[in-house]
Amino acid sequence: MDPRIAGLVEAAKKGNPQALTNLAHAQALGVFTPRDLNAALNNLAAAASVGWPDAVRELQVLSRTTGNWKRLRAAVNPDALRRAPQRRVVLEKPRVRVFENFATPTECDWLIEKCRDRLRPAQVYQNSATELSQHEGRSNSEASFEFEVSDLVLSLIRDRTARASGIPVHHFEVGMLLHYKPRETFGRHTDFLQAGMHEEIEARGQRVATFLLYLSDDYDGGETEFSEVGFKFKARKGDALMFINVDQDGAPDPMSMHAGLPTTRGEKWVLSQWLRGKPVNSHHTPGIVGAPLPPEWYRNV
Incomplete structure (x- = not known):
């Protein structure tokens, strides 16, 4: 057993509800332990059975x-929670797809609250795309869904994203919560990795697609704009947008240039998920094996 989780397992065996909840999250995400969604749900239910509010x-x-708690556990349907809605083709150049009602309003609110207190000024790659720093073209804030704030809800949304995109979960980067206050923006940019990051691309693959889940809609302005074709997209809460950052040969597609336009009223919240062409290893999930995406x-995406 991984020593990083051994103490958590022992505390969970003694019925500690916080340990049971944390262990459930690790099992659902496959972090420091093999992924086991059924065991995760049972441990979460065990924590809820003693009234642990986070688990409930x-x-x-x-x-x-x-x-x-018994009724709640019995009502959880993992297969239904993994199911993605039908995609709607919006554009072919660049390739843009929409998934309406991808998440429930409750799921959206849950994701916002998980990371709201971790927001920091958003950064971009600069200096040949090898260094992250703040830039005048990006004024919004962001927070990453590291293990400490990830859970079963996020895990199943990642499964849903995998089915929608056709890309396995182990090709996902860490998800980001994006927040835009009025007049904040992310100027014109592309999401594919630049040539200066060839070692990163070789090791973990290109960012072949971007998947955005819109967590709020009570704002004016704030469209996602594909500037090369003059197309703007405004989502309803719970809708998702996927656009492909590469062409049919896997080369970076400059037509995927886009921007997050400023809101004029209200706050915009988005879950941003970058999808890679190869499996992504991390310090939480080392040794991931798997094939690159097929041609x-x-x-056909």
């Missing part, structure tokens, strides 16, 4: 109902 609320979000994905 998480089960309510997952079950989409209310009641005692068919690039042609």
Whole structure:
């Protein structure tokens, strides 16, 4: 057993509800331990059975109902929670797809609250795309969904994203919560990795696609604009947008240039997920093995 989780397992065996909840999150995400969603749900239910409020609320979000912990656990349907809505083709150059009602309003609110207190000024790659720093073209804030704030809700949304995109979860970077206050913006940019990051691209693949889940809609302005073709997209809360950053041969597509336009009223919240062409290893999930995306994905997405 990984020593980083051994103490958590021992505390969970003794019925510690915080340990049970944390262990459930690790099992759902496959962090420091093999992924086991059924065990994760059972441990979360065990924490809820003694009234642990975080576990109870998480089960309510997952079950989409209310009641005692037994009813909540019985109502969780992982297959349904993984299911993605049909995609709608919006553009072919660049390739842009929409998934309406991808997440429930409750799921959206849950994701915002998980990371709201971790926001920091957003950064961009500069100096041949090798260094992250603040830039005048980007004024919004962001927070990353590191293990400490990730859970079963996020894990199942990642599964849903994998089914929608056709890209396995182990090709995902760490998800980012993006926040735009009025007049904040992210100017014209592309998401594919630049030539200066060839070692990164060789090791973990190109950022072949960007998947945006819109967590709020009570704002004016704030469209996602594809500036090369003059197309603006405004989502409803819970809708998702996927655009492909590469062409059918896997080469960077300059037509994927886009911007997050400023809001004029209200706050905009988005879950941003970058998807890679190869499996992504991290210090939480070392030793991931898997094949690069097949050529068919690039042609048929």
